[in-house]
């Protein structure tokens with residue numbers, strides 16, 4: 001039988017296929033990605049992770065089971081630890097201080113994406129929050145495994161790939177997939193539909209986030 005999460009993944013297959021052929025991701029492995037685009041991406045991602053952590057904390061607060069509360073509270077902390085690690089592994093080498101990062105304006109796509117996640121996290125029930133957060137976890141795992149096969153000639157890019165291709169990260173994502181499959185078991189169809197909508201929406205934002213970095217996206221006015 002097809003699980004709910006397998007069904008979700010199938011619904012974003014065209015989006016995932018567009019992600020793996022995007023020049024940003026292809027450029028990570030063949031080394032053609034300009035470092036300026038990578039820097040743009042990592043700085044925006046540091047801002048993203050701070051909001052993502054808050055969404056995870058809201059998921060923890062809304063969790064109907066203690067084990068799930070613990071899981072998301074842990075992931076909220078890990079997201080901030082990962083954010084801080086970016087400062088040591090990337091920003092220090094680029095001469096970017098924590099203040100400089102915090103003072104960087106959100107690019108339009110990042111602001112739209114994080115605002116959407118925060119809105120769902122503040123307004124909607126637990127299972128919808130999971131639907132919105134799931135692509136962030138899952139697409140990075142799939143992308144990590146995909147990019148690991150070719151690796152990167154650029155040590156900075158390889159370091160990034162290793163994070164998401166790790167066994168540790170796999171276990172984190174698998175635990176969240178299990179929550180998603182369990183949370184829907186007693187839900188009527190009317191409460192499953194919004195989960196699917198959030199899942200597709202944030203999967204699109206994942207593509208857009210890489211595309212924004214590739215274009216060094218600026219506010220048009």
Ligand SMILES: Cc1ncc(CO)c(N)n1
Nearest residue numbers: 045048136137140206209
């Ligand atoms: C934009 C984005 N999505 C997902 C992840 C994975 O946590 C990340 N670091 N950044």
